[in-house]
Amino acid sequence: MLVDFSKHSSLGLGISAEVKIFDREELGLDIDYKGLKELGLNYLGKFNFIGRGNNILVYRGEKLASLKGFDHILDLGNLIEIGANVKSRDMFKYFKEHNFIGAEFLAHLPGELGGLIKMNAGMKDYEISNMLHSCNINGKWVLKEELDFEYRALKTKGAILAARFLKIPGFSKNLEAICLKMRANQPGGKTCGSCFKNPKGNYAGKLLEDAGMKGFFVKGVGFSEKHANFLVNTGKETNPDIALEVIDLAKAKVFEKSGINLECELALL
Ligand SMILES: Cc1cc2nc3c(=O)[nH]c(=O)nc-3n(C[C@H](O)[C@H](O)[C@H](O)COP(=O)(O)OP(=O)(O)OC[C@H]3O[C@@H](n4cnc5c(N)ncnc54)[C@H](O)[C@@H]3O)c2cc1C
Known part of the structure; x- marks a missing residue:
């Protein structure tokens, strides 16, 4: 099934990509998942499963799958x-x-x-x-x-x-x-919530703010004025590359300012 991830993601950014659906009823997956034995227990592990799209940025779209009926x-x-x-x-x-x-x-x-x-x-x-x-x-x-x-x-x-x-x-x-x-206190609209994980003993939001990234936007995609670690999409853009550009820049700026390497919480798929 072809999925447009600019629609199936709370950030409103993403490419269209093929998603394999594993339907519990169709596959006859009973409660102990015995039906999976036919597929081979490690078969499912070959895919990147997606949920409701609240913390993903699909820019490659490889081996995507989704569950249905669980x-x-x-x-x-x-x-x-x-x-x-x-x-x-x-x-x-x-x-x-x-x-x-x-x-x-x-x-x-x-x-x-x-x-x-x-x-x-x-x-x-x-x-x-x-x-x-x-x-x-x-x-x-x-x-x-x-x-x-x-x-x-x-x-x-x-x-x-x-x-x-x-x-x-x-x-x-x-x-x-x-x-x-x-x-x-959190921003509404199109967002994935927190973009980066908090590094030990610190806050990603504070590091982003100190690095001048709070309120920084490229084509409407950037870090909220309300909460610096919330990546938001305020415009009509759907191209995930814009978010990747903003994320790379933020990481570089934070590293330059604090020597800390921020790790993405947002799943880049
Ligand atoms: C407004 C807003 C506020 C948020 N606030 C918080 C918060 O306070 N705390 C917090 O922790 N998060 C927060 N988030 C992030 C998000 O809600 C969580 O990460 C949530 O767990 C994502 O669930 P999802 O079903 O949308 O998963 P998706 O975004 O679809 O996927 C997230 C990750 O899980 C993997 N995945 C999904 N389903 C499966 C599966 N069945 N098997 C294996 N892997 C799977 C995906 O591959 C991906 O890596 C917020 C997001 C938004 C938009």
Whole structure:
């Protein structure tokens, strides 16, 4: 299926590229993903899976794939299983309604479960991996302890099909309110959220501001006046190369000013 990533990305930039769809129903993928055995368990690992497009810039568009029909939320007794296509908002609602800890920060964090896990999405100290028990990667359940999580990334490769979370009572309305308040200062419109990861002991936003990149734009694409690490697209441009140009320049300027190499949080695909 040909996908126009200027439309399927919250930043509004991207080329059109072929995306292979793995439809759970069509492939007969049952809950233990036995259907995947026919494909070969490592087959899925050859693709770059995309989610809702909230943190991607597709400029090459190689080996892209997407999951369809992995949209279950199952109560397994001690654990909750959530499919890769479940939206963050629905996971948030489920955790809130059932009074479980761990999804308070998801109220307005866009994405679906696969993308959330791959990015180890979070706010402040709260990350999606905190309450994670295990993850189904390429059809195999892997315990959290065996997964290579770090700040804003799951380094373990492969397609995330579903995840299981601990059921711990105590949803915090206070934490939900704190996260919502933080959102109020963030820019709206076409954006991918944070462009760079915060380096240890520092903030990408501050480094960008110090390097004069806050409010710097090329053809309407640049770093927000409101939040220097938010890459925004204020115009009608759809060419991802403009964002790449701005990103390269920002990295060079920050390095020149501080000696720090910024690492992209935005997935360049
Ligand atoms: C307004 C705004 C605010 C944001 N605020 C935050 C925030 O506070 N904290 C935060 O952490 N992020 C934030 N983000 C970024 C974004 O919401 C998260 O990174 C989210 O996890 C992306 O989910 P997605 O489904 O859109 O994934 P995509 O953007 O489609 O993909 C992101 C990455 O995950 C990979 N991926 C997606 N699905 C799968 C899968 N099934 N298997 C394997 N890999 C997969 C992709 O290849 C890519 O590398 C924000 C974004 C926006 C636009």
